Amino acid sequence: MGKEIKVCEFGVTFHTAHGPVSAVRDVNTVFREGEVTGLIGESGSGKSVLGMAILQLLPANARIEGSCLYGDTELTALSEKEMEQIRGNEIALIPQNPVESLNPVLRIGRQLTEAMTIHAPGKKAEAKQRYQDLMSRLGFSRPELVSRQYSFQLSGGMNQRMIAVLGLMNRPVWMIADEPTKGLDAILRRQVYEVLQEITMRDTRNMILITHDVALARKLSQKILVLYQGEILEQGTVADVLDHPAHPYTRGLIGSLPKNGMKPIGQPLKGREDITGGCVFYLRCPQATKRCRQEHPRESGLENGRKVRCFLYE
Amino acid sequence: MNNDGMLSVRHLSKSYTRGVVRRQRVDAVKDVSFSIPAGTAMGIAGNSGCGKSTIARMIMGLIPPDDGAVFLDGRQISGLKAGEMKTVRRQIQIIFQHPESSLDPRRKIIESVLEAMEIHGVKQGRAQREARVEELFEMLGLHTRLFQRYPHQISGGEAQRIVIARALTLEPKVLILDEPTSMLDASIQAHILTLLKTLQEALGLTYLLISHDLEVLCWFCDRIGIMTGGALIETGTRTEILEKPEQPFTKKLVESFFAF
Amino acid sequence: MMKRQKTENQIRTDQDKIKIDAGHVMAALLLVFILLVSLFAPLLAPYDPYQLDMRHALEPPCAAHLLGTDAIGRDVLSRIMYGGRQSLLLAAAATGLSMTLGCIIGMIAGYFGGKTDLVITAVSNVFQGIPGMTMMIAIAGLMGSGVTSMLLALVITSWVGFSRLVRGEVMKLKQEYFVEGLKGLGAGNMRILLLHIGPNLIGSILIIFATRIASAMLSVASLSFLGLGLQPPTPDWGVMISDARTHFRQVPMLAIAPGVMIVLLSLSINILADALRDRLDVRADVVKGD
Incomplete structure (x- = not known):
């Protein structure tokens, strides 16, 4: 059953009126089965674009380069029809904005069971049973009551849990959670964390967690990818990357968390003009050298399968 | 509660009526009192919809309170006439949550910043005013090339620092910060909050920071108040809140944070 | 470097950017042509549009009269060239007046809200409820035909x-943080309305202004056709x-020549109004960095 997701020389470019804009570049990584991979980065880092590119859920002007293997299947070569079979059935998405992801004029029960009956029209009873099971497992005490309601009648936390149920309906092999805690307050954030933990314990451990929330990624994932302006700057195990960050950006990001005293990352330093071709972090990097300005660093391999895109580790 | 702090509120209340058929009264803010000594920072923590932003708007006189009063440096500022309120506005300024929409989208940055001084007649002539803005931009690490940009051409972190610079042109005594960094990335948040700390020391500012993020409040504030359902249920120093929370809600909030 | 800094949302905005459309260019050229011909009709027209010539009445198109002559021998081409001047001017004046009136009323209703808004909305609903053409015929009937009554009729109906539109937009803008921020700075209502909300309305007002001019043109033509508007021999x-x-059999x-002119003019204005709407919808040229 298990299949890993392997991306090679992967990139996404948007073709705009101002010419091509590269959102994600040169991504090489393996999302291994049985582990949660945390994709962390700040806004504009391309983390959501990378996640959506795996599912090929991108705007029409986006072009995907490179390869994305799911088991033996090359996802980038599939037709839209074949991709529809993968989405939901094999790789499910927990989208960023639960309320906008549901149709406001359809009852919840119908929308959720439909997720299953679309792929298997004969299984209405089974779909209802699965809905009941999942809803009660994720903390809805009376699923049949919620089934008659509409998404706007539920609270933010309930919607977030419900959208997880939607993703789980077809027993997917993989789960991609896109910014599950964005804009939530502390108590809701904790609820979402518990839901995700429940999913990784009982449904599938194969998960890609896209988030800006470093603490959440630390609690849930085994592997971490750090994205900055479209490139993976560092990847490795949680302990390696978050406790002993190697790349200057990762170090800065971790240091800027409130828990660690909120030491800001430098702003673009004076006298360093905008560059093209060098390291993406050059402008803000406290350890940048002349070389970082001219040459684009490759990923250097360290112990434990860790990779860092920085000349300090060549 | 004494009102000898730089900013104090006493028995502040506000309720709304909701619904057309079955009219309900919803208490947005219930009998809130606190006082912030000059030069210190107080934080208010609470979840979305707990009424913390309503307090900020009442202090600023943007919405009238149903009951209670606001005092600035010992003088009552709630219920003032428009003309009197204008002079008060120089001394107390507010920074909102959404940096991108805090500036008029059709005006250049410099125009938006200068406007504050124009309204209050601070400094004479454009050259002097621009010089002041340049000074503040330098202090906040902003490049003067942003002057000629429009709000959609700058980043959220830049916008938020520009709004802070604009508030500072009036040389206020109190800054109300209503979730100033909750829409921004961690590294930008760290940058802005560190700047605000430096400014507090340099200019002797008094802060009221409203946030849902207890960690941020603990780092930034001298005292923290916890709000839920419109009421201020507990106030204390950072240590008191974190180590000896009295109310069950405070306990739950602290746990939610430090579960991570 | 700057291209990399674009966020995902901005990319989406860029993608929707409007390309220059051949149809829009044609419409613009046509409109400019009609306006120029109308403006310079006294210089361009081969004959005096009022000059009778009974000997050459009802002539088909020929070398001397490219579009023929009418029942009393006036040159049709010259009359076509002059024929847009009065109705265009009237339509523009009426739409301009309606716009000014509508903006002031809409801004007051939207910004101050409450009872003021209730009263204004109630009155607007009454005006909205009256069918435009009926209203115009009634006014022309009451006041007699002529330029003033047509102007009044057009303003009252539009x-x-x-x-x-302005009320709705102002209510939306009023919620924006920058307006609240300005109040916090101590800005007065007049400053906020005139210097900040006003400029943000220009785009949407322009669009509706363009569409309204086209429909006002049609109204003027209809009224004149019914004998309630401009009077012969104009x-x-x-x-x-x-x-x-x-005589058109x-x-x-x-009938065809003036009919075609009315269609072309309102068509070109409508196409351009649409193009304008598409263009202003997008916050063009979103590029960060230098």
């Missing part, structure tokens, strides 16, 4: 369109069609 497209009723050009 200010509501502006005030409703060279006007609506009047010309009206005059042509008795023999000389169809008499």
